[in-house]
Amino acid sequence: MTSQTDNPNRSNGKSTRRQIIAGFGAVLTGLTLCNGEVWAADDEGVSHAEESIHQETLFKASRKLVYEALTSTKQFDKVIKLSKAMQSGMSLGTAATEISSQVGGPFTLFGGHILGRHIELVPAERIVQAWRVANWDKGLYSIARFELVENGSGTKLVFDHRGFPKGQGAHLAEGWKVNYWEPLAKVLA
DSSP states (O other): OOOTTTOTTOOOHHHHHHHHHHHHHHHHHTEEEETTEEEEOOTTOOOSOOOEEEEEEEESSOHHHHHHHHHOHHHHHHHHHHSHHHHTTOOOOOOOOEEOSSTTOEEEEGGGTEEEEEEEEETTTEEEEEEEETTSOTTOOEEEEEEEEEETTEEEEEEEEEOOOTTOHHHHHHHHIIIIIHHHHHHHO
């Protein structure tokens, strides 16, 4: 019969604590602190820190109307005209607003400054887009997810944006607010 100390597969409380401490130490040695964020320093080049945007906005309109305003060329063109970008006279381009109604279909917004494709369209519930700013590196797309949640007679839009270039989070978050949510609320009023 093997005693508890002879069997390497059985551990008493003391060796288990050692294993946990050793394992935790190994995990900590693989991390680097960079600009206040913890980054993985693994051999695979995988980052475990990412900028992202999460915003929640209430609209006094049904989910159906909010969805249509975000996916209709004619409706969203009204949003663009009321946006801070357009009101300030920014030169964004001359391309016409176009929004496909099909999954996989393209969209062109703000004079061609914003481009992308629909990844998922669930009427009155969800929109997921491969979304980019025209001056980003070619082939670089972020993911913008619009979830429409019933909120009494209105709609709570739960928005998440990930995968955009590092350092652009604050600028993009402000852009969503002043170029999408605020003018959209006016269009839906």
